[in-house]
Amino acid sequence: MDAFFSSLVSIAFHGLAYGMILYAISVGLSITMGLMGFVNLAHGVFAMAGGYVMYTLMGDLGMAWLPALALACVAVAAGSIVLERLLYSRLYTAGELEQVLFTIGLIFVAVAVARIFYGNNPLAAPLPDLLKGQTELAGRSFPTYRVMVILASAALIVVLWLGLERTRWGAMVRAAVDNRAMAQSVGIDTGKLFTLTFALGSGLAALGGALGADLMAMTPTYPFEQLVYFLIVVSLGGLGTLRGPFLGALLIGIGDTACKYWVPEFGAFFIYAATMLVLLWRPQGLLGRAA
Amino acid sequence: MKLRTSALLAGAFAFALAGAAAAQTVRVGLINTYSGPMASNGDQIEKAINLFMKSGQCKLPPGVKIEIIKRDDTGINPETAKRLAQELIVRERVQILTGVVWTPNALAIAPLATEAKVPFVIMNAGTAMITTMSPYIARTSFTLWQSSYPLGKWASNKFKTAYVAVSDFGPGHDAQEAFTKSFTEGGGKILGTVRMPPPTSDFAPFLQRVKDAKPEALFVFVPAGKSATALMKGFGDLGLGQAGIKLIGPGDIVTDEELPNMGDVPLGVISMFHYSAAGDRPANKMFVASYQKEYGPKAWPNFISVGAWDGMQAICDVVAAQNGKVDPEKTMLLLRGWKNPNSPRGPIEIDPRTRDVVQNEYIRETRKVDGVVKNVELETFPMVKDPWKEFAQK
Numbered sequence: 001m002d003a004f005f006s007s008l009v010s011i012a013f014h015g016l017a018y019g020m021i022l023y024a025i026s027v028g029l030s031i032t033m034g035l036m037g038f039v040n041l042a043h044g045v046f047a048m049a050g051g052y053v054m055y056t057l058m059g060d061l062g063m064a065w066l067p068a069l070a071l072a073c074v075a076v077a078a079g080s081i082v083l084e085r086l087l088y089s090r091l092y093t094a095g096e097l098e099q100v101l102f103t104i105g106l107i108f109v110a111v112a113v114a115r116i117f118y119g120n121n122p123l124a125a126p127l128p129d130l131l132k133g134q135t136e137l138a139g140r141s142f143p144t145y146r147v148m149v150i151l152a153s154a155a156l157i158v159v160l161w162l163g164l165e166r167t168r169w170g171a172m173v174r175a176a177v178d179n180r181a182m183a184q185s186v187g188i189d190t191g192k193l194f195t196l197t198f199a200l201g202s203g204l205a206a207l208g209g210a211l212g213a214d215l216m217a218m219t220p221t222y223p224f225e226q227l228v229y230f231l232i233v234v235s236l237g238g239l240g241t242l243r244g245p246f247l248g249a250l251l252i253g254i255g256d257t258a259c260k261y262w263v264p265e266f267g268a269f270f271i272y273a274a275t276m277l278v279l280l281w282r283p284q285g286l287l288g289r290a291a
Numbered sequence: 292m293k294l295r296t297s298a299l300l301a302g303a304f305a306f307a308l309a310g311a312a313a314a315q316t317v318r319v320g321l322i323n324t325y326s327g328p329m330a331s332n333g334d335q336i337e338k339a340i341n342l343f344m345k346s347g348q349c350k351l352p353p354g355v356k357i358e359i360i361k362r363d364d365t366g367i368n369p370e371t372a373k374r375l376a377q378e379l380i381v382r383e384r385v386q387i388l389t390g391v392v393w394t395p396n397a398l399a400i401a402p403l404a405t406e407a408k409v410p411f412v413i414m415n416a417g418t419a420m421i422t423t424m425s426p427y428i429a430r431t432s433f434t435l436w437q438s439s440y441p442l443g444k445w446a447s448n449k450f451k452t453a454y455v456a457v458s459d460f461g462p463g464h465d466a467q468e469a470f471t472k473s474f475t476e477g478g479g480k481i482l483g484t485v486r487m488p489p490p491t492s493d494f495a496p497f498l499q500r501v502k503d504a505k506p507e508a509l510f511v512f513v514p515a516g517k518s519a520t521a522l523m524k525g526f527g528d529l530g531l532g533q534a535g536i537k538l539i540g541p542g543d544i545v546t547d548e549e550l551p552n553m554g555d556v557p558l559g560v561i562s563m564f565h566y567s568a569a570g571d572r573p574a575n576k577m578f579v580a581s582y583q584k585e586y587g588p589k590a591w592p593n594f595i596s597v598g599a600w601d602g603m604q605a606i607c608d609v610v611a612a613q614n615g616k617v618d619p620e621k622t623m624l625l626l627r628g629w630k631n632p633n634s635p636r637g638p639i640e641i642d643p644r645t646r647d648v649v650q651n652e653y654i655r656e657t658r659k660v661d662g663v664v665k666n667v668e669l670e671t672f673p674m675v676k677d678p679w680k681e682f683a684q685k
Binding site: 006007010011014119120121132145215216217219 | 326327328330331459485486487488492493495496497499500502503517521524527528529530533534
């Protein structure tokens with residue numbers, strides 16, 4: 001019984017760390033899908049960019065860990081504004097097929113660029129000594145870095161939710177998600193709102209990618225390899241919400257870890273099976289509103 | 292006018308024939324991993340072959356040349372490997388196939404080697420049964436049984452319990468079977484076994500389960516290269532060493548070229564293997580020195596480099612012995628019993644019966660020597676034949 005309890009703690013801990021990273025990356029995808037109705041399959045590119053930019057800042061420019069992380073997020077968010085204005089905004093009114101083809105093309109371009117600059121081998125920014133090793137908690141030891149990932153993501157989620165529930169910007173975003181035409185007619189500049197929200201989502205993805213490089217290795221094919229997980233998180237939770245992908249990310253994080261812990265020979269079988277069942281039962285996702 | 296043209300043509304034809312007779316070029320097809328997340332292993336083969344050809348080790352009779360035609364299988368990718376082998380045999384008319392990091396790729400190519408009667412020199416893929424899949428295969432690398440079986444016997448004298456964690460493909464299954472057999476025969480108890488999908492970048496969930504099971508030793512096989520570093524990172528992050536769990540395995544987990552990226556975590560790891568870049572044989576010292584002269588002081592050759600180095604030596608020797616006119620049956624006859632008393636890893640030979648490599652295995656401990664982390668060879672098990680085939684024969 002003791003051993004069983006201890007395995008539950010192990011799974012909950014590693015699942016939570018993985019789920020938090022998935023959430024940080026996917027929440028931006030959920031918002032862009034819900035807000036703009038835009039299927040941005042290239043979302044993982046921003047997460048990858050976050051990881052690689054941080055690697056460059058620390059490795060080549062010798063920056064410390066925390067400033068490098070912050071600057072990587074800002075840089076990716078700024079870069080995403082350029083992409084959004086230059087490319088994405090032209091396709092907001094296009095059909096879904098065009099959007100999907102465009103974003104897949106963007107992934108291919110990103111993969112090739114990453115390969116030229118960073119090669120094929122997985123890379124990760126080095127951790128500061130403070131975050132290495134283990135932390136003692138209630139008689140058990142946990143890897144310090146993952147403890148920090150969980151705490152930092154939890155703080156981030158609180159800030160994000162408060163921002164969306166309590167600020168004027170949040171109210172405008174919610175209004176635009178609910179009914180874009182009505183929001184526009186009461187004077188909300190949805191174009192500007194989209195750009196800002198897009199940048200926020202990309203910056204969060206960069207944060208998740210950089211923080212999570214330990215769990216999901218940075219390789220040039222990252223946007224393809226992880227895309228399935230991001231999409232599962234978003235569709236499982238429900239589009240256009242903040243809480244939906246959180247639930248989805250936790251389910252996937254803990255479910256995937258439990259499978260690896262107990263039944264590694266099945267790989268991701270249960271994750272995919274569970275996703276199919278949930279979507280058959282609730283096509284709009286667990287917390288999504290019926291269309 | 293017409294006459295002149297045909298005379299010219301005839302002349303050109305005769306010239307071409309004479310040219311072909313004078314310069315005998317043997318075409319060798321190399322299937323290797325140049326891209327994808329596991330490309331660092333293919334890089335070892337590439338560097339060793341280039342160094343070998345450049346260093347004048349390949350002594351051929353005058354007029355005989357070897358041309359290497361390279362193809363990229365992108366990783367564990369049997370369909371691609373098979374297609375590339377087909378293309379090399381049919382379109383490029385190669386007379387010898389070689390390379391191949393991964394077992395599934397070697398298995399996909401084996402039937403083509405048989406069908407087209409093309410000798411196939413395997414430079415890495417280490418699952419025991421590969422050489423039984425075609426009479427045209429010879430191997431210059433190693434088998435997982437060669438290291439994991441004697442390691443299990445050795446470990447059963449030191450540890451009562453062990454956990455087994457291996458990559459879920461051919462060589463991992465071999466390592467698991469070999470270690471489990473000898474460890475339990477020696478009185479040890481296996482507390483659990485986990486097969487992890489390759490490639491894995493985050494080993495934490497698997498290692499956490501090992502930690503919770505509290506074995507005395509953890510036996511691991513993961514492919515060398517970045518996977519080994521990721522494993523070592525997980526081992527350190529989760530504090531398995533502090534929890535009193537000893538890490539052991541075939542040398543893949545402490546692969547020489549990645550040691551500089553592993554920090555202090557691998558210190559104290561016990562491994563059994565046929566090659567360490569820290570080996571103090573003169574042939575190895577020369578090999579490492581020339582490798583670092585060519586590729587920089589931070590580049591370390593590993594066992595994959597040595598497998599390719601010796602593989603290329605074998606190919607050169609059989610081509611030279613036939614004066615460049617490569618006949619498949621004759622080539623296989625020459626490869627059976629081929630010897631290199633002076634390989635960087637010590638003496639090696641190809642068993643005439645099984646066409647598989649016979650070589651020394653060394654117990655090594657990973658230690659810091661003069662500030663550099665190295666696999667120090669402690670004990671030699673001389674001329675080990677692949678135990679799997681020895682058991683199969685009995």
